[in-house]
Amino acid sequence: MVTTEKTSKIEEVRKEADRLNSAAETADQLMKAITLLLQEKMLKYNWVGFYMLEAGASPPVLVLGHYQGAMTPHTRIPLNQGICGAAASSGKTVVVDDVSSDQRYLACSLETKSEIVVPIFVSGKVVGELDIDSHFPSAFTFEDRELVEYCAQLVGKRLESV
Numbered sequence: 221m222v223t224t225e226k227t228s229k230i231e232e233v234r235k236e237a238d239r240l241n242s243a244a245e246t247a248d249q250l251m252k253a254i255t256l257l258l259q260e261k262m263l264k265y266n267w268v269g270f271y272m273l274e275a276g277a278s279p280p281v282l283v284l285g286h287y288q289g290a291m292t293p294h295t296r297i298p299l300n301q302g303i304c305g306a307a308a309s310s311g312k313t314v315v316v317d318d319v320s321s322d323q324r325y326l327a328c329s330l331e332t333k334s335e336i337v338v339p340i341f342v343s344g345k346v347v348g349e350l351d352i353d354s355h356f357p358s359a360f361t362f363e364d365r366e367l368v369e370y371c372a373q374l375v376g377k378r379l380e381s382v
Protein backbone atom coordinates (compact mmCIF):
# COMPACT_ATOMS: atom_id res chain seq x y z
CA MET A 221 0.00 0.00 0.00
CA VAL A 222 1.43 3.41 -0.92
CA THR A 223 1.56 6.01 1.81
CA THR A 224 -1.36 8.09 0.54
CA GLU A 225 -3.67 5.04 0.48
CA LYS A 226 -2.60 4.14 3.96
CA THR A 227 -3.12 7.71 5.15
CA SER A 228 -6.69 7.77 3.88
CA LYS A 229 -7.38 4.31 5.32
CA ILE A 230 -6.16 5.46 8.71
CA GLU A 231 -8.23 8.63 8.49
CA GLU A 232 -11.33 6.53 7.67
CA VAL A 233 -10.70 4.23 10.62
CA ARG A 234 -10.12 7.17 12.93
CA LYS A 235 -13.49 8.68 11.91
CA GLU A 236 -15.17 5.32 12.44
CA ALA A 237 -13.62 5.18 15.93
CA ASP A 238 -15.20 8.61 16.62
CA ARG A 239 -18.58 7.30 15.47
CA LEU A 240 -18.23 4.21 17.67
CA ASN A 241 -17.32 6.45 20.59
CA SER A 242 -20.52 8.46 20.11
CA ALA A 243 -22.60 5.29 19.80
CA ALA A 244 -21.10 3.42 22.78
CA GLU A 245 -22.99 3.76 26.03
CA THR A 246 -20.05 2.70 28.19
CA ALA A 247 -16.27 2.56 28.06
CA ASP A 248 -16.58 -1.23 28.04
CA GLN A 249 -18.74 -1.13 24.90
CA LEU A 250 -16.26 1.25 23.29
CA MET A 251 -13.33 -1.07 24.04
CA LYS A 252 -15.13 -4.02 22.47
CA ALA A 253 -16.05 -1.95 19.41
CA ILE A 254 -12.45 -0.75 18.97
CA THR A 255 -11.08 -4.30 19.00
CA LEU A 256 -13.59 -5.28 16.29
CA LEU A 257 -12.91 -2.16 14.21
CA LEU A 258 -9.12 -2.35 14.26
CA GLN A 259 -8.90 -6.06 13.62
CA GLU A 260 -11.39 -5.93 10.76
CA LYS A 261 -10.22 -2.76 9.00
CA MET A 262 -6.46 -2.78 9.55
CA LEU A 263 -5.31 -5.84 7.66
CA LYS A 264 -1.99 -6.26 9.45
CA TYR A 265 -3.56 -6.04 12.93
CA ASN A 266 -3.97 -9.76 13.62
CA TRP A 267 -4.56 -9.65 17.37
CA VAL A 268 -6.10 -6.61 19.06
CA GLY A 269 -6.83 -6.51 22.76
CA PHE A 270 -7.03 -4.49 25.94
CA TYR A 271 -5.20 -5.22 29.17
CA MET A 272 -6.43 -3.28 32.19
CA LEU A 273 -4.75 -2.88 35.58
CA GLU A 274 -6.65 -4.84 38.21
CA ALA A 275 -8.15 -2.49 40.79
CA GLY A 276 -6.41 -2.72 44.15
CA ALA A 277 -3.98 -5.49 43.11
CA SER A 278 -0.63 -5.45 44.86
CA PRO A 279 1.71 -5.99 43.13
CA PRO A 280 -0.08 -4.49 40.12
CA VAL A 281 -1.20 -6.84 37.37
CA LEU A 282 -2.60 -6.35 33.86
CA VAL A 283 -5.71 -8.40 33.14
CA LEU A 284 -6.86 -9.31 29.64
CA GLY A 285 -10.13 -7.63 28.63
CA HIS A 286 -11.87 -7.49 25.26
CA TYR A 287 -9.82 -8.91 22.41
CA GLN A 288 -10.07 -10.18 18.85
CA GLY A 289 -7.76 -12.88 17.54
CA ALA A 290 -6.35 -16.14 18.78
CA MET A 291 -6.63 -17.15 22.42
CA THR A 292 -3.61 -16.09 24.44
CA PRO A 293 -2.08 -17.84 27.44
CA HIS A 294 -1.22 -14.40 28.85
CA THR A 295 -4.39 -13.40 30.63
CA ARG A 296 -2.61 -11.81 33.62
CA ILE A 297 0.71 -9.98 33.14
CA PRO A 298 2.73 -8.48 36.01
CA LEU A 299 4.29 -5.08 35.26
CA ASN A 300 7.82 -6.50 35.26
CA GLN A 301 7.00 -8.92 32.42
CA GLY A 302 6.51 -8.65 28.68
CA ILE A 303 6.23 -5.75 26.31
CA CYS A 304 2.85 -5.17 27.94
CA GLY A 305 4.47 -4.75 31.34
CA ALA A 306 7.10 -2.40 29.87
CA ALA A 307 4.49 -0.11 28.31
CA ALA A 308 2.33 0.03 31.44
CA SER A 309 5.23 0.61 33.83
CA SER A 310 6.90 3.29 31.68
CA GLY A 311 3.68 4.97 30.55
CA LYS A 312 5.12 5.04 27.02
CA THR A 313 4.09 3.49 23.73
CA VAL A 314 6.30 0.52 22.86
CA VAL A 315 6.75 -0.54 19.23
CA VAL A 316 8.69 -3.74 18.54
CA ASP A 317 9.51 -4.33 14.86
CA ASP A 318 10.87 -7.86 15.42
CA VAL A 319 9.57 -9.60 18.52
CA SER A 320 12.12 -12.42 18.18
CA SER A 321 14.90 -9.97 18.97
CA ASP A 322 13.23 -8.47 22.06
CA GLN A 323 13.93 -10.41 25.24
CA ARG A 324 10.91 -8.88 26.98
CA TYR A 325 8.50 -10.46 24.52
CA LEU A 326 5.96 -12.96 25.90
CA ALA A 327 4.91 -15.17 23.00
CA CYS A 328 1.22 -15.55 22.25
CA SER A 329 1.44 -16.94 18.74
CA LEU A 330 4.36 -18.26 16.72
CA GLU A 331 3.05 -16.19 13.83
CA THR A 332 3.48 -12.85 15.60
CA LYS A 333 6.36 -10.81 14.16
CA SER A 334 5.78 -7.29 15.46
CA GLU A 335 3.80 -5.60 18.22
CA ILE A 336 2.64 -2.21 19.50
CA VAL A 337 1.44 -1.51 23.03
CA VAL A 338 -0.09 1.88 23.91
CA PRO A 339 -0.87 2.89 27.51
CA ILE A 340 -4.30 4.26 28.46
CA PHE A 341 -4.34 7.14 30.94
CA VAL A 342 -7.01 8.39 33.32
CA SER A 343 -6.17 11.62 35.16
CA GLY A 344 -2.52 11.21 34.18
CA LYS A 345 -2.22 7.65 35.52
CA VAL A 346 -1.88 4.45 33.52
CA VAL A 347 -5.01 2.32 33.89
CA GLY A 348 -4.42 -0.16 31.09
CA GLU A 349 -3.27 -0.48 27.51
CA LEU A 350 -4.18 -1.35 23.96
CA ASP A 351 -2.03 -4.18 22.57
CA ILE A 352 -1.79 -5.15 18.88
CA ASP A 353 0.17 -8.01 17.33
CA SER A 354 0.94 -8.47 13.65
CA HIS A 355 2.01 -11.47 11.58
CA PHE A 356 4.14 -9.01 9.58
CA PRO A 357 7.51 -7.61 10.68
CA SER A 358 7.66 -3.83 11.25
CA ALA A 359 3.89 -3.53 10.74
CA PHE A 360 3.50 -0.43 12.90
CA THR A 361 4.59 2.81 11.25
CA PHE A 362 4.31 6.28 12.74
CA GLU A 363 0.80 6.58 11.29
CA ASP A 364 -0.27 3.31 12.91
CA ARG A 365 1.14 4.54 16.16
CA GLU A 366 -0.92 7.74 15.90
CA LEU A 367 -4.08 5.74 15.16
CA VAL A 368 -3.60 3.32 18.06
CA GLU A 369 -2.73 6.19 20.41
CA TYR A 370 -5.88 7.99 19.27
CA CYS A 371 -8.03 4.93 20.08
CA ALA A 372 -6.34 4.54 23.48
CA GLN A 373 -7.05 8.22 24.22
CA LEU A 374 -10.73 7.81 23.34
CA VAL A 375 -10.98 5.00 25.89
CA GLY A 376 -9.05 6.99 28.51
CA LYS A 377 -11.42 9.96 28.10
CA ARG A 378 -14.47 7.70 28.41
CA LEU A 379 -13.07 6.09 31.57
CA GLU A 380 -12.22 9.52 32.97
CA SER A 381 -15.79 10.74 32.53
CA VAL A 382 -17.29 7.83 34.53
Ligand code: SME
Pocket residue numbers: 267269292294297301302303304305324325326327328335351353
Ligand atom coordinates in the same frame (compact mmCIF):
# COMPACT_ATOMS: atom_id res chain seq x y z
N1 SME B 1 3.27 -10.17 23.66
C1 SME B 1 2.81 -9.54 24.86
C2 SME B 1 1.88 -10.45 25.63
C3 SME B 1 0.47 -10.35 25.22
S1 SME B 1 0.11 -11.09 23.73
O1 SME B 1 0.78 -10.31 22.68
C4 SME B 1 -1.50 -11.05 23.42
C5 SME B 1 3.99 -9.13 25.72
O2 SME B 1 5.13 -9.43 25.41
O3 SME B 1 3.77 -8.48 26.74
